Amino acid sequence: MNEAAMRELTIAQALNEALREEMLRNEKVFLMGEDIGDYGGIYKVTKGLLAEFGAERVRDTPISEAAFVGAGIGAAMTGWVPVVEIMWIDFTTVAMDQIINQAAKMKYMSGGQSGVPMVIRTQGGGGRGNAAQHSQSLETLFAHIPGLRVVVPSNAADAKGLLKSAIRGSSPTIFIENKMLYTKKGPVPDGEHLVPLGKGAVKRVGSDVTLISLSRMVDLAMEAAVELEKEGIFAEVIDLRSLNPLDEEIILNSVRKTHRAVVVHEATRLFGWGGEVCALIQEKAFDDLDAPVLRAATDDVPIPYNRMLEQQTLPQVEDIVQAVRSQLR
Amino acid sequence: MSSRELHFYADMVKIRRFEQMAIDLYKEGLIGGSYHSYVGQEAVAVGVCAALTAEDTITTTYRGRGQHLAKGASAFRLFAELLGRIDGYCKGKGGPMHICDMETGILGANGIVAGGIPIAVGAALTCRMSGSKNVAAAFFGDGAVNQGVFSESMNLAALWELPVIFVCENNLYAEMTPLEKYVKNTKLVERAAAFGIPGEVVDGNDVEAVYQATQSAVKRARNGGGPAFFEMMTYRLQGHMLGDPETYRTKEEVAKWHAGDPILRWKKQLIARKAASGERLDEMEQTIAGELASAAERARASQEPDPSTILEDVL
Numbered sequence: 001m002n003e004a005a006m007r008e009l010t011i012a013q014a015l016n017e018a019l020r021e022e023m024l025r026n027e028k029v030f031l032m033g034e035d036i037g038d039y040g041g042i043y044k045v046t047k048g049l050l051a052e053f054g055a056e057r058v059r060d061t062p063i064s065e066a067a068f069v070g071a072g073i074g075a076a077m078t079g080w081v082p083v084v085e086i087m088w089i090d091f092t093t094v095a096m097d098q099i100i101n102q103a104a105k106m107k108y109m110s111g112g113q114s115g116v117p118m119v120i121r122t123q124g125g126g127g128r129g130n131a132a133q134h135s136q137s138l139e140t141l142f143a144h145i146p147g148l149r150v151v152v153p154s155n156a157a158d159a160k161g162l163l164k165s166a167i168r169g170s171s172p173t174i175f176i177e178n179k180m181l182y183t184k185k186g187p188v189p190d191g192e193h194l195v196p197l198g199k200g201a202v203k204r205v206g207s208d209v210t211l212i213s214l215s216r217m218v219d220l221a222m223e224a225a226v227e228l229e230k231e232g233i234f235a236e237v238i239d240l241r242s243l244n245p246l247d248e249e250i251i252l253n254s255v256r257k258t259h260r261a262v263v264v265h266e267a268t269r270l271f272g273w274g275g276e277v278c279a280l281i282q283e284k285a286f287d288d289l290d291a292p293v294l295r296a297a298t299d300d301v302p303i304p305y306n307r308m309l310e311q312q313t314l315p316q317v318e319d320i321v322q323a324v325r326s327q328l329r
Numbered sequence: 330m331s332s333r334e335l336h337f338y339a340d341m342v343k344i345r346r347f348e349q350m351a352i353d354l355y356k357e358g359l360i361g362g363s364y365h366s367y368v369g370q371e372a373v374a375v376g377v378c379a380a381l382t383a384e385d386t387i388t389t390t391y392r393g394r395g396q397h398l399a400k401g402a403s404a405f406r407l408f409a410e411l412l413g414r415i416d417g418y419c420k421g422k423g424g425p426m427h428i429c430d431m432e433t434g435i436l437g438a439n440g441i442v443a444g445g446i447p448i449a450v451g452a453a454l455t456c457r458m459s460g461s462k463n464v465a466a467a468f469f470g471d472g473a474v475n476q477g478v479f480s481e482s483m484n485l486a487a488l489w490e491l492p493v494i495f496v497c498e499n500n501l502y503a504e505m506t507p508l509e510k511y512v513k514n515t516k517l518v519e520r521a522a523a524f525g526i527p528g529e530v531v532d533g534n535d536v537e538a539v540y541q542a543t544q545s546a547v548k549r550a551r552n553g554g555g556p557a558f559f560e561m562m563t564y565r566l567q568g569h570m571l572g573d574p575e576t577y578r579t580k581e582e583v584a585k586w587h588a589g590d591p592i593l594r595w596k597k598q599l600i601a602r603k604a605a606s607g608e609r610l611d612e613m614e615q616t617i618a619g620e621l622a623s624a625a626e627r628a629r630a631s632q633e634p635d636p637s638t639i640l641e642d643v644l
Contacts, residue, residue, distance in 0.1 A: 030458065056458055057458075059489075061485070062481070062484055062485060062488065064481035064482075064484065064485060066447065066477060066478040066481055067447045067450065067478055067481030067482045067484070067485045068447075068485065069447070070444075070446070070447020070448050070450065070451060070478060070482065071447050071448075071450045071451035071454055071482075071485060072451060073447070073448050073451055074386075074388075074436060074447065074448035074449060074450060074451020074452040074453070074454065074455070074465070075451040075452070075454050075455050075458075076451070077431075077436050077448070077451070077452065078386065078436070078451070078452045078455040079455060079459075080454075080455055080458065082451075094477075097441055097444055097478070098444070098447065098478070101440070101441050101444060102439075102441070102444055102448065105427075106429075106437065107642050107643070107644070108422055108642050108643055109419060109422065109423045109427040109429065109437070110418075110419050110423060110427070110429035110431075110437065110642075111417070111418060111419035111420035111421070111422050111423060111429075111642065112420070112641065112642035113418070113419070113429055113430070113431045114429060114431050114436070146643050147643055147644065149644065170644075171644040
């Protein structure tokens with residue numbers, strides 16, 4: 001990429017650009033959500049869009065997630081492209097019928113007559129003392145449901161490019177941002193920037209172990225790789241970016257080279273997507289493995305409020321480093 | 330003699346006959362899962378849909394073949410879907426609870442109580458944002474009013490003044506539980522006022538009353554007057570689903586409602602008004618029965634879906 005054509009943006013700014021560009025490109029794209037208009041969204045992702053596009057296309061909603069997700073489905077089935085914001089991923093649970101029984105299944109149930117081209121933007125993750133009902137990493141819930149796309153970006157350029165692709169897609173897409181990353185800056189290419197769904201990215205090349213991650217955990221995996229390098233261990237870091245579609249090739253190609261893998265996710269361990277990745281690796285690259293595939297994940301508890309407890313519950317750089325060391329022992 | 334009056338009759342008879350034939354297909358073991366018959370409630374579907382145009386959209390319930398037929402869906406393709414065949418509206422993948430027909434504006438039946446209500450609100454939002462004069466209608470049962478999404482949807486539609494007609498078919502039972510056992514206030518229409526929506530109780534077994542009430546609400550909605558709520562008083566003459574032992578209601582009660590059968594009532598009306606002779610109406614019934622029999626035969630001849638289609642249309 002041409003460095004001169006890049007700008008430093010926060011993830012919130014990058015997402016805002018994506019929304020604005022897609023709203024300019026397609027007049028059927030509209031936004032719905034709580035406090036997204038005048039207030040600009042609690043993380044300011046929709047800032048300025050009400051003024052630019054008006055209240056018909058930037059719709060503040062009552063606190064009625066089930067109704068406005070359902071309304072998004074109805075609008076999508078009749079030709080519009082809703083981008084619905086659910087303020088916290090924890091609140092998707094009150095709209096689960098509309099997401100799982102309606103949006104995800106509509107295309108299949110209707111024999112392909114009607115898809116639901118809708119994006120549900122939301123944010124998850126711990127790390128700011130928001131406690132059990134505002135800190136979850138629920139991506140696995142959605143990735144388990146046939147008919148939903150699940151996108152989980154880790155940086156500004158991807159956030160922009162993936163959101164634009166999701167809006168142009170034909171399937172209901174759960175787009176999961178991370179509350180700790182909104183102010184994280186990163187280079188974003190000028191001009192049209194699209195990132196295809198279902199393609200992971202190698203963030204760092206290595207030869208000894210593959211760290212498989214997404215969202216905020218990519219940064220921790222990168223830090224762990226730096227630590228490991230001091231010990232002469234070269235870790236390859238993969239950012240999956242999407243869970244559905246899952247980029248199986250990027251995982252398998254890397255593991256065939258490094259012969260070891262650690263999955264790093266902020267979702268709780270038991271039945272988390274890390275288990276799925278472990279299964280994939282043992283099904284398709286068993287003979288390439290030199291060590292059991294390990295997971296660094298959140299403990300199987302609701303996220304505690306106390307900062308020290310919360311930190312201990314979530315995966316830390318040291319947990320990743322320890323996991324890798326144990327594989328090389 | 331108004332052709333509308335005869336259409337009401339023909340459409341109700343068609344739905345009744347279709348459902349009776351579906352019951353036979355179910356007993357033959359050709360329909361999977363559960364079958365929730367619409368027998369007895371035909372006047373609601375016919376009266377409401379007569380007030381809608383082809384461009385208007387609806388969402389409905391697992392009891393939805395009545396609305397489908399009233400909205401103009403093909404009996405052949407409906408039968409084929411019940412049989413799980415490729416000529417079915419959903420190519421055999423949806424079944425009776427999920428029939429959708431985008432061409433006639435049917436945005437889906439629904440297996441989840443109240444699940445289709447916000448979808449109709451979204452379709453109405455499209456009407457509003459597109460600047461069209463179209464409306465959307467949400468059909469649901471009395472049981473649905475206790476789902477949170479019903480209240481959420483009513484509020485959203487009222488707040489945004491959306492052209493949506495909420496059609497509550499009050500058949501007095503939420504599945505197997507009678508109305509008075511699941512709500513303190515059995516006047517469901519009173520919910521509407523709480524949201525600032527005009528509400529009206531209508532004799533849902535009087536097809537003309539249903540039509541007139543809906544027609545005026547639709548006219549208002551088309552002109553920017555916002556949503557309306559109807560509590561259509563009706564009764565399902567079959568159990569909740571086929572095989573339901575109906576232990577929750579008396580034979581006397583069912584017999585009373587049989588006497589008020591909306592099709593018989595309308596037939597008597599037509600004869601009394603000299604809109605048609607009994608013989609003429611009987612002939613119509615025969616013609617409809619013949620057409621449906623041939624639709625069902627064609628559906629039986631439709632192919633089973635190819636296993637290769639299992640993975641199609643997921644995303």
